[in-house]
Amino acid sequence: MNTLSDFQPEEILKKAQALRWEVGGDFHEQLMEAIYTEAARIADRAVTRPGEKARFDLDRAIDGVVTSRLWGFPLMILLFTLVFWITITGANVPSKWLSTLLIDTVYPALRVGASNIGLPWWLSGFLIDGMYLATAWVVSVMLPPMAIFFPLFTLLEDFGYLPRVAFNLDNVFKKAGAHGKQALSMMMGFGCNAAGMVATRIIDSPRERLIAMLTNNFALCNGRWPTQILIASIFIGALVPPYLAGLISALAVVGIAMLGVFLTFGMSWALSRSVLKGQVSTFSLELPPYRPPRVLHTLYTSLIDRTMYVLWRAVVFAAPAGAAIWLVANLRIGGLSLAEYIINFLNPVGILIGLNGVILLAYIIAIPANEIVIPTVLMLTVLITGMHGLGAGTGVIFTAGEASTYTVLTAGGWTLLTAVNLMLFSLIHNPCSTTLYTMYKETGSRKWTVVAALLPLVLGFTVTFFVAQVWRLVAG
Amino acid sequence: MNSQQPSPIPCETCPAHHAANLLKMGVDMADWDYVVALAGNPNTGKSTVFNALTGLRQHTGNWPGKTVTRAEGGFEYSSQRYKLVDLPGTYSLLATSLDEEVARDFILFGQPDVTIVVADAYRLERNLNLVLQVLEITDRVVVCLNLMDEARRHGFQVDDRRLARDLGVPVVPTAARYQQGLDQLLQAVSDVATGRTVCTPHRIQNEPPRLKQAIHLLVEQINQAFPGLPNARWVALRLLDGDERIVEAMQKGELGVLSRGSSEEAQPHLDLKLEATG
Numbered sequence: 164m165n166t167l168s169d170f171q172p173e174e175i176l177k178k179a180q181a182l183r184w185e186v187g188g189d190f191h192e193q194l195m196e197a198i199y200t201e202a203a204r205i206a207d208r209a210v211t212r213p214g215e216k217a218r219f220d221l222d223r224a225i226d227g228v229v230t231s232r233l234w235g236f237p238l239m240i241l242l243f244t245l246v247f248w249i250t251i252t253g254a255n256v257p258s259k260w261l262s263t264l265l266i267d268t269v270y271p272a273l274r275v276g277a278s279n280i281g282l283p284w285w286l287s288g289f290l291i292d293g294m295y296l297a298t299a300w301v302v303s304v305m306l307p308p309m310a311i312f313f314p315l316f317t318l319l320e321d322f323g324y325l326p327r328v329a330f331n332l333d334n335v336f337k338k339a340g341a342h343g344k345q346a347l348s349m350m351m352g353f354g355c356n357a358a359g360m361v362a363t364r365i366i367d368s369p370r371e372r373l374i375a376m377l378t379n380n381f382a383l384c385n386g387r388w389p390t391q392i393l394i395a396s397i398f399i400g401a402l403v404p405p406y407l408a409g410l411i412s413a414l415a416v417v418g419i420a421m422l423g424v425f426l427t428f429g430m431s432w433a434l435s436r437s438v439l440k441g442q443v444s445t446f447s448l449e450l451p452p453y454r455p456p457r458v459l460h461t462l463y464t465s466l467i468d469r470t471m472y473v474l475w476r477a478v479v480f481a482a483p484a485g486a487a488i489w490l491v492a493n494l495r496i497g498g499l500s501l502a503e504y505i506i507n508f509l510n511p512v513g514i515l516i517g518l519n520g521v522i523l524l525a526y527i528i529a530i531p532a533n534e535i536v537i538p539t540v541l542m543l544t545v546l547i548t549g550m551h552g553l554g555a556g557t558g559v560i561f562t563a564g565e566a567s568t569y570t571v572l573t574a575g576g577w578t579l580l581t582a583v584n585l586m587l588f589s590l591i592h593n594p595c596s597t598t599l600y601t602m603y604k605e606t607g608s609r610k611w612t613v614v615a616a617l618l619p620l621v622l623g624f625t626v627t628f629f630v631a632q633v634w635r636l637v638a639g
Numbered sequence: 640m641n642s643q644q645p646s647p648i649p650c651e652t653c654p655a656h657h658a659a660n661l662l663k664m665g666v667d668m669a670d671w672d673y674v675v676a677l678a679g680n681p682n683t684g685k686s687t688v689f690n691a692l693t694g695l696r697q698h699t700g701n702w703p704g705k706t707v708t709r710a711e712g713g714f715e716y717s718s719q720r721y722k723l724v725d726l727p728g729t730y731s732l733l734a735t736s737l738d739e740e741v742a743r744d745f746i747l748f749g750q751p752d753v754t755i756v757v758a759d760a761y762r763l764e765r766n767l768n769l770v771l772q773v774l775e776i777t778d779r780v781v782v783c784l785n786l787m788d789e790a791r792r793h794g795f796q797v798d799d800r801r802l803a804r805d806l807g808v809p810v811v812p813t814a815a816r817y818q819q820g821l822d823q824l825l826q827a828v829s830d831v832a833t834g835r836t837v838c839t840p841h842r843i844q845n846e847p848p849r850l851k852q853a854i855h856l857l858v859e860q861i862n863q864a865f866p867g868l869p870n871a872r873w874v875a876l877r878l879l880d881g882d883e884r885i886v887e888a889m890q891k892g893e894l895g896v897l898s899r900g901s902s903e904e905a906q907p908h909l910d911l912k913l914e915a916t917g
Contacts, residue, residue: 171860171863171864172864172889172890172892173890174860174864175857175860175861175864175878175889176878176886176889176890178856178857178860179857179875179878179879182853182856182857182879183879183881185849185853186849186850186853186879190850190879190880191733191880193846193847193850194846194850194876194880197843197845197846197847197850198768198771198772198843199768200845201767201771201841201843201845202764202765202767202768202770202771203764203767205767205771205802205805205806205841206763206764206767207764208798208801208802208805209763209797209798209799209801209802209805210763210764210795210796210797210798211795211796211797211798212794212795213793213794213795214794220798220801450800452804
């Protein structure tokens with residue numbers, strides 16, 4: 164090492180000496196000229212002299228529109244509606260293909276194969292009717308919307324739009340007594356609430372950070388977007404003529420997401436005026452330059468990083484959950500399955516808040532991952548409506564995607580109220596266990612973690628209860 | 640009340656709070672956490688900024704070249720202690736005169752954690768020459784766009800956001816005489832010092848091709864000999880220009896110390912140098 168560094172400087176100096184002859188005597192002037200030209204160029208871009216019209220700056224012009232008081236919010240809603248509309252209308256076809264492949268073709272083949280090699284009924288039921296079917300459902304229901312939604316969302320992010328959204332929201336957060344940077348952790352929450360919890364690290368003040376953590380759950384996460392999109396398209400979209408269905412379902416999803424944003428403000432406001440009183444910090448938010456997104460790169464990373472990540476998580480949780488569902492459905496005490504006991508027990512509360520026992524049980528099973536709520540609901544409904552005997556029957560029932568989902572759910576006693584309240588409850592309920600664990604790790608506080616779990620849950624019950632009461636009053 | 644409770648002093652993280660609690664420590668510079676250098680063209684209000692931060696009464700006057708040697712002072716911000724070194728005002732760092740050499744050597748060998756370049760917003764073009772040269776040497780720079788009041792009085796608009804984007808370092812508009820913008824300046828300095836802001840400084844690309852080729856060859860060799868040196872390109876330029884001081888530094892292995900990035904090791908060289916010149 165020593166010999167090397169002793170030797171090399173002399174070499175470099177010799178080289179420099181030789182090169183000096185090559186570049187010539189006006190080196191100094193050339194260099195100064197380069198610096199002066201560059202300085203003039205940069206200064207010219209930044210300075211507007213009197214009498215000159217301010218230099219047209221595309222970034223400024225775009226910012227003038229997307230962060231304007233008048234256009235900022237409407238544009239935001241319009242953009243997100245567009246994204247969901249593309250997602251909802253675009254996901255139908257591939258969803259159908261996948262379900263034809265995985266459920267209509269592979270599933271019967273697996274069952275035939277299992278009986279050919281002589282697997283006992285309980286083992287093939289556990290593995291194929293339980294684990295495989297739940298996983299196949301998750302893949303066919305969730306993969307297409309995710310594969311469309313995430314790249315679109317990432318494109319907006321790459322373009323530089325999200326910080327502008329944060330900028331638009333900053334003022335409202337301040338009024339709610341929260342830190343403006345909460346807009347950023349909320350944006351992260353729209354991807355994953357656990358990531359949102361970690362993202363609150365950018366907020367220095369412990370008080371404002373806690374507010375951001377307690378309200379992060381009101382940002383719809385990846386695991387819940389598919390639920391919203393599916394329920395909106397089969398129940399809300401069905402209310403209007405087919406050519407409007409996509410748009411109306413998209414608006415319903417945007418409406419729920421917006422409600423989440425309002426709840427974030429409302430809850431922050433309430434917290435900052437009760438248990439978490441204090442002053443608001445100021446901060447500066449840098450608006451990065453707009454950049455044309457690198458489309459192929461974005462497609463690749465959003466498919467690998469986000470879509471596959473979420474899907475993998477869903478599958479990992481869906482397989483054991485499928486097994487659990489199969490078990491509670493097939494363990495019989497007396498004449499009834501364990502699932503029916505639990506559902507019957509939960510039904511009164513469920514009906515009272517416009518949901519039902521199946522949904523509540525599904526939410527208990529889905530504590531580790533919101534992704535599996537819909538598959539769980541479907542499987543449990545099939546069980547208790549007597550479309551029973553997970554065998555030939557399910558093969559028929561699970562065909563043809565949305566239409567059959569609708570059939571299953573209405574057979575389970577679902578109404579429009581159930582759908583609306585499920586969408587509400589999906590927005591307002593306890594965060595998943597990963598998020599809660601992250602919050603515990605970040606705060607080290609058991610107390611606040613429990614608050615983070617119970618606060619939205621209680622609020623969710625309250626909201627759905629009132630909606631159900633009013634609905635029944637109005638609808639008779 | 641346990642330690643997990645939210646802080647009872649909620650405004651403690653707000654920049655304005657810091658500015659109010661900026662501890663001007665005068666000449667007390669014991670146990671500093673960060674060293675900050677203050678560079679800039681003559682007569683841009685460097686000393687005004689220096690006094691505003693340290694509480695010292697360095698003589699300020701509206702004429703160029705007043706600060707010939709360096710002055711030092713201390714301040715505390717956000718519970719970190721800073722040593723502020725006011726360098727002589729210069730138009731360039733090509734070390735053609737004593738004051739340029741003092742400023743240049745400190746930025747290069749002193750390895751300050753942050754270098755504030757005070758620039759005159761009204762005479763931006765001329766001031767950017769120095770800013771660009773500083774950016775060649777170090778990337779931990781905050782540009783203090785001073786005399787905004789004067790520029791505004793002349794009807795100039797300076798787009799500091801555009802400038803920050805073009806230069807790749809934070810740019811803070813100030814009017815130091817009226818104490819305007821100093822809290823934002825402190826925040827930017829602390830962000831760069833603690834590494835919360837990572838700069839991507841603009842480097843000059845527009846030399847003639849002949850020159851570019853020579854620089855490229857030399858940079859390759861320098862990078863091999865001193866891996867991790869933050870300013871190989873600048874060193875190459877100085878060698879091509881026949882800068883004696885840099886030739887000497889290379890022979891003595893001072894650059895090797897820099898490339899290992901340890902300011903403690905580099906410090907003795909600096910002090911020797913400054914005592915000799917100052």
